Amino acid sequence: MITIDHISKWYGKFQVLADCSTGIERGEVVVVCGPSGSGKSTLIKCVNGLEPVQEGAIRVNDVAVTDAGTNMARLRSQIGMVFQHFELYPHMSVLNNICLAQEKVLNRSREEARAKARSLLQRIDLSDQADKYPGQLSGGQQQRVAIARALAMDPIAMLFDEPTSALDPEMINEVLDVMVELATEGMTMMVVTHEMGFARKVADRVIFMDEGRIVEDAPTEEFFNTPRSDRAQAFLAKILQH
Amino acid sequence: MVALAAWVIAFAVGSVVGVARTVPNRLVRTLATTYVELFRNIPLLVQMFLWYFVLPELMPVEVGRWMKRDMPNPEFSSAVLCLGFYTASRVAEQVRAGIESLSIGLSHAGYASGLTTSQVYRYVLLPISYRLIVPPMTSEFLTIFKNSSLALTIGLLELTAQSQQISEYTFNSFEAYTAATVIYVVIALSTTVLMHLLESRLRIPGFISKDER
Amino acid sequence: MFGEFDTQIVVKSLPFLWQGLQLSLLLTGLGILGGVAAGTLLALMRLSSFKVFSLFSATYVNLIRSVPLILVIFWFYFLVPLAIGRPVGSFYSALIAFIIFEAAYYSEIIRAGIQSVARGQVWAGQATGLGYWQIQRYIVLPQAFRNMVPILLTQAIILFQDTSLVFVVSLRDFMTASAIVAQKEGRLVEMYTFAAAVYFVICFAGSMLVKRLSKEIAR
Numbered sequence: 226m227i228t229i230d231h232i233s234k235w236y237g238k239f240q241v242l243a244d245c246s247t248g249i250e251r252g253e254v255v256v257v258c259g260p261s262g263s264g265k266s267t268l269i270k271c272v273n274g275l276e277p278v279q280e281g282a283i284r285v286n287d288v289a290v291t292d293a294g295t296n297m298a299r300l301r302s303q304i305g306m307v308f309q310h311f312e313l314y315p316h317m318s319v320l321n322n323i324c325l326a327q328e329k330v331l332n333r334s335r336e337e338a339r340a341k342a343r344s345l346l347q348r349i350d351l352s353d354q355a356d357k358y359p360g361q362l363s364g365g366q367q368q369r370v371a372i373a374r375a376l377a378m379d380p381i382a383m384l385f386d387e388p389t390s391a392l393d394p395e396m397i398n399e400v401l402d403v404m405v406e407l408a409t410e411g412m413t414m415m416v417v418t419h420e421m422g423f424a425r426k427v428a429d430r431v432i433f434m435d436e437g438r439i440v441e442d443a444p445t446e447e448f449f450n451t452p453r454s455d456r457a458q459a460f461l462a463k464i465l466q467h
Numbered sequence: 468m469v470a471l472a473a474w475v476i477a478f479a480v481g482s483v484v485g486v487a488r489t490v491p492n493r494l495v496r497t498l499a500t501t502y503v504e505l506f507r508n509i510p511l512l513v514q515m516f517l518w519y520f521v522l523p524e525l526m527p528v529e530v531g532r533w534m535k536r537d538m539p540n541p542e543f544s545s546a547v548l549c550l551g552f553y554t555a556s557r558v559a560e561q562v563r564a565g566i567e568s569l570s571i572g573l574s575h576a577g578y579a580s581g582l583t584t585s586q587v588y589r590y591v592l593l594p595i596s597y598r599l600i601v602p603p604m605t606s607e608f609l610t611i612f613k614n615s616s617l618a619l620t621i622g623l624l625e626l627t628a629q630s631q632q633i634s635e636y637t638f639n640s641f642e643a644y645t646a647a648t649v650i651y652v653v654i655a656l657s658t659t660v661l662m663h664l665l666e667s668r669l670r671i672p673g674f675i676s677k678d679e680r
Numbered sequence: 681m682f683g684e685f686d687t688q689i690v691v692k693s694l695p696f697l698w699q700g701l702q703l704s705l706l707l708t709g710l711g712i713l714g715g716v717a718a719g720t721l722l723a724l725m726r727l728s729s730f731k732v733f734s735l736f737s738a739t740y741v742n743l744i745r746s747v748p749l750i751l752v753i754f755w756f757y758f759l760v761p762l763a764i765g766r767p768v769g770s771f772y773s774a775l776i777a778f779i780i781f782e783a784a785y786y787s788e789i790i791r792a793g794i795q796s797v798a799r800g801q802v803w804a805g806q807a808t809g810l811g812y813w814q815i816q817r818y819i820v821l822p823q824a825f826r827n828m829v830p831i832l833l834t835q836a837i838i839l840f841q842d843t844s845l846v847f848v849v850s851l852r853d854f855m856t857a858s859a860i861v862a863q864k865e866g867r868l869v870e871m872y873t874f875a876a877a878v879y880f881v882i883c884f885a886g887s888m889l890v891k892r893l894s895k896e897i898a899r
Binding site for chain 2: 742743745746747748749750751755837841842844845847855859862868869872873875876880883884887
């Protein structure tokens with residue numbers, strides 16, 4: 226469904242992505258991990274074109290993200306994205322956060338959008354918070370709302386950019402629970418995260434990145450049991466120490 | 468000329484008032500605040516008129532008469548005073564903002580090592596804050612320079628058009644305006660470049676102000 | 681000298697002065713509306729990724745900001761009639777001058793406001809498929825304007841003070857009205873002092889309001 230074909234990207238002279246290639250099938254859950262600065266967040270932002278690439282091509286359902294003629298807004302509306310810092314709109318209520326793009330992009334009626342938003346809020350157990358503002362919610366609650374905002378667009382795939390790394394430890398699980406539920410329902414997901422427990426539980430494949438390159442791209446069991454590269458071994462040793 | 472002379476007044480008075488707005492003494496603070504509010508909330512043109520027309524009347528008779536008859540260059544001196552004291556209120560705000568942008572720990576550190584209030588200002592707060600406020604000061608200087616055009620205007624109205632009939636402005640004045648506009652643009656741009664140089668010379672290595680983050 | 685202070689003259693000319701004040705306020709109001717609208721456009725151009733737009737906007741802003749307002753007022757008094765071929769009256773030429781001039785200042789304020797909105801907010805909008813104008817309209821500008829209210833109001837107070845400059849093209853605002861009475865009756869002290877007092881009260885009240893607002897926003 227998503228193909229990443231030999232992409233490279235530079236910030237000025239500094240190369241952030243070097244010749245990365247991989248793909249994600251329909252219904253697959255892929256976890257991307259690696260040390261900070263390895264380019265994993267940049268990679269995921271390239272998938273829906275938030276960051277442009279200088280070389281190579283990305284296709285989503287055979288539509289080229291990297292082509293100038295592509296209707297990016299239409300494409301993005303089909304791919305949900307969840308950010309590290311939630312990025313809920315602080316000047317809108319929770320309900321309106323979930324309704325905005327439904328109404329403005331999908332042209333749903335106000336009632337339709339609200340009904341959709343309410344059913345999603347119920348699903349993430351936040352029905353009673355609909356009229357609050359993001360600033361009045363905890364981090365975990367905000368991130369769940371952000372997931373609901375993405376799901377409201379009925380996306381064909383979901384991108385998660387370190388969804389739990391800005392959260393206090395006690396809130397991480399409430400967000401991971403929602404993500405696990407999504408995965409078991411068969412959602413296509415690409416997740417940048419350090420939560421190796423999550424990866425073991427639901428990921429079909431794990432991609433390990435370092436210094437802008439995809440160093441390892443293997444089925445989950447294989448990645449954890451027999452990592453091929455030294456760098457992946459060292460990374461796993463550090464992160465699984467405790 | 469007007470701008471430079473006024474700038475001297477503005478910088479001197481503005482620094483004193485700006486510092487006065489941050490000192491612990493309440494009375495001094497109130498006085499300084501009153502000064503700033505008073506000069507900031509009256510249009511410059513009105514202030515210009517007050518200095519030029521009203522002040523001589525309010526002075527004791529002899530002084531007033533001297534101001535009206537014998538004082539050399541009345542337009543010039545009232546314009547300089549007016550611009551100077553007006554801009555001082557704006558400079559004062561910049562100085563205050565500069566001082567307040569410094570962390571309170573910095574002055575505590577000064578007091579803790581036994582410095583007096585004036586020493587803390589002299590050796591710690593002012594040297595840092597003056598460097599920080601170079602950019603806003605640049606624009607203040609440009610403002611004073613632009614505002615000096617008001618003084619010229621009054622002079623012009625005085626000289627050419629007592630009747631204030633605008634139709635009497637001829638194409639001669641048209642040329643004068645073109646020249647004036649070009650001069651303003653050139654001076655403004657070159658001042659900006661100059662101040663950039665000054666700024667980089669004065670920069671404290673490794674010290675980042677709040678705005679630059 | 682204060683014994684001669686003639687309050688009668690002020691009272692007598694109040695209706696005339698009030699008309700002038702209305703004109704000042706009208707100029708201020710229209711100037712703000714036009715200035716903010718044009719300023720927003722300039723700010724968006726400045727931040728646009730199209731080089732031509734940002735270059736145009738930067739040049740415009742820097743040029744206007746290096747010229748005194750009073751010269752801009754003069755220019756438009758002469759140029760606007762020349763450009764359209766018929767006199768438009770000092771009100772419209774002054775109004776256009778104010779909008780042209782204030783737009784440059786407002787655009788800097790608005791640009792700072794837009795830049796104060798986190799980059800991720802734009803990403804979030806893009807990720808849900810919103811277009812450029814939709815993102816500006818529903819996400820960026822509402823947040824930017826909320827942050828900017830105090831500075832915009834301060835600029836409005838400055839604009840109100842600046843309207844006194846239309847004196848030079850003999851437009852009858854509050855300042856000109858006061859000057860006319862002052863000249864005609866030979867009562868310079870009373871009239872100019874009164875004018876100063878009125879400006880002070882209005883602007884001081886305005887800046888108090890700004891202070892309260894910014895405290896509320898900061899909360």
